[in-house]
Amino acid sequence: MRVSKLFGETLREAPADVELKSHEALLRGGYVRMLAAGIFSYLPLAHRSLKKIENILREEMNRIGGQELTMPVVHPADIWKRTGRWDAIDEVLLRFRDRWDRDMALALTHEEVVASLAATEVKSYRQLPCLVYQLQTKFRDEVRPRGGLIRTREFVMKDSYSLDRDEAGMLKQYEAHYKAYLRMFARAGLPVTVVKSDVGLMGGSVAHEYMYVTPIGEDTLAICDACGYVANAEVAKFCAEPIDGGTPLPLEKVSTPDVTSIESVADFLGVEKSKIAKAVFFMAGFGPDAPEKLVFAIVRGDMDVNFTGLKNLTKATTLRPAREEEISAVGAVAGFASPVGIKKGAALVVVDELVARSANLVCGANEKDFHLLNSNCGRDYEPDMTAQIAIVYEGAGCPECGAALRVANGVEVGNIFQLGTKYSNALGAQFVDEDGEMKPVIMGSYGIGVGRLLACLAEKYNDEFGLALPVSVAPFEALITAVSKNAETKALVEKYYEALNEAGVETLFDDRDASPGVKFADCDLRGIPMRIIISDRSIKAGGAEFKLRTEKESRIVPLENLADEVSGTLRSMKQALLDAADAVG
RNA sequence: CGGAGUGUAGCUCAGCAUGGCUUAGAGCGCUGCGUUCGGGACGCAGAGGCCGGAGGUUCGAAUCCUCUCACUCCGACCA
DSSP: OBGGGOSSOOOSSOOTTOOOHHHHHHHHTTSEEEEETTEEEEOHHHHHHHHHHHHHHHHHHHHTTOEEOOOOSEEEHHHHHHTTHHHHSOTTSOEEEOTTOOEEEEOSOOHHHHHHHHHHHOOBGGGOSEEEEEEEEEEOOOSSOBTTTTBOSEEEEEEEEEEESSHHHHHHHHHHHHHHHHHHHHHHTOOOEEEEOOOGGGOSSOEEEEEEEOTTOSEEEEEOTTTOOEEETTTOOOBOOOOOOOSOOOOEEEEOTTOOSHHHHHHHHTOOGGGBEEEEEEEEEOSSSSOOEEEEEEEETTOOBOHHHHHHHHTOSEEEEOOHHHHHTTTOOTTSOOSTTOOBTTBEEEEEHHHHTOOSEEEEEEETTEEEEEEOBTTTBOOSEEEOOBOOOTTOBOTTTOOBOEEEEEEEEEEEEEEETHHHHHHTOEEEOTTSOEEEOEEEEEEEEHHHHHHHHHHHSEETTEEOOOTTTOSOSEEEEEEOSOHHHHHHHHHHHHHHHHTTOOEEEEOOOOOHHHHHHHHHHHTOSEEEEEEHHHHHHTSEEEEETTOSOEEEEOGGGHHHHHHHHHHHHHHHHHHHHHHHO
16 A cells, blocks of 8 residues: 555644544544534544454354344344343433334344344254354444544444253353454454453343453543452452441431531541441332332441442442432431431332441431431431442452452453353244254343554554554555655665565555655554665665664665565564463463 | 533634724645655745624624533532
């Protein structure tokens, strides 16, 4: 490919509102352009990188027996209604009506379609196990797209679905994915951490997420460096000692004028934040026909509520922060609220187990400007549920070994779910087993965001000059150009451009009549792993100048060896990534 | 959805508080010619904008008012 013909310009300056290095690097390198919030065009360079990533995913999927297929992006509402997700998923499922006024949706995942396919295609246990996958566009109407390429609304996903006759078979395919994913990320050059995760809108039982650990990540992880325990904060357990408040003392009402925040209560009364029972309010929904219910969550004043954990615990289909009038409707007073004196059944009182085990905590009096001292769970109020609903925090005890947990951020680049029979039951995916009985297909679902993977790579592999992607995913492997006005030298570059192509090296030829500085800068911005310059100076020195994007120094390679040298170096760079893959899976 | 902010040339931005100094500007990029040629060169000439959109106020609006659209950021867990 000649640079003069390449569609997509490099940018001298990045647009002002770009925050992330990955976004800036991809924009400046001429990889992507934004069309609308969270909706991007992928220019030829990005397209090539994405195809390379896709091929890695394809090879690894095929390696574990996957068969590629393509499923539709536009779905009739019916299949989503049958699994209950039409109602369970609110805003992220983009809905519309077709010309016959029928409800339709844009695919945000494909469990429903796979299950309906399985319903017609899988009849006998002889057809199982089975593994299908696709590389295809998803649309998720995110409440708030942000972070450039990290969270987009439209994106390509590698999604695979395992079909099995029993649990053991599904576990085997789950394991296979677990390893295949490690291989994929290793081949792409992205370090990942596997964490236990919430099953979220997929349902099912067990799930893992593949996280690229980075401060810009939107997910929070709890990591134990001592024993290796890692979990998404949404599901992370931890141990902490209850506050020893001594023997229960009588309740005492104290005046706390205008003291509404935990901070100010602690200051005003001169107590630790940990000795205050903090009330947080949510409205929980339980399906389209049931009324929303106020959830009264109580955690220690120095801790926060685990939103996802609370949602799962209460089995709510939706959970949102409550408004002030919804709080006062049950007799609580925002700013001075507690479950003490709240009518039984008016709200769902969920108490964190640490609060339940701690004596004599400060809480609100449900009366403006008053708090209560010495509240005791069980004596002064009766919880509807008691569980760990506080979210993990830096330094909390590891649930496995007790050492202090570390909290870090991560970007979820892949996930694997053990689904079970939720979708097969809803859509009638049954088969006749060896014993002659009809049984539901056991499913698993596995996803990797292709664009997000590229974004994470761009986030990891960039420097002040632009991108520096690994060879396995870089759009081109080498760039060749002349630094000379000498026609003979220029002709030589043409010749060796051809030679590199013939040697199978994906070469970009900067044939522009631009100044060297411009060519160097563009080559760096585009993140081409190898740069080959032929100049009068290099010829005098004995050949072409050869430099890796990741290194400062260049060296001279004799022209007659150029193609061999380049493809040899390339081969060993690629092999290193394959070796890394073999090492992990 | 709540809050804050930004929309002027392909990109980065000035001009807007105090309407008329503008026939709407600068730098970069782009086109042509010439000079240059190892880390975003230089000179000359040129093209390029309904000042996001719609209404309004006014003799006069990029500038003031109203509405609208788009984008960015923060929040959507504070008793």
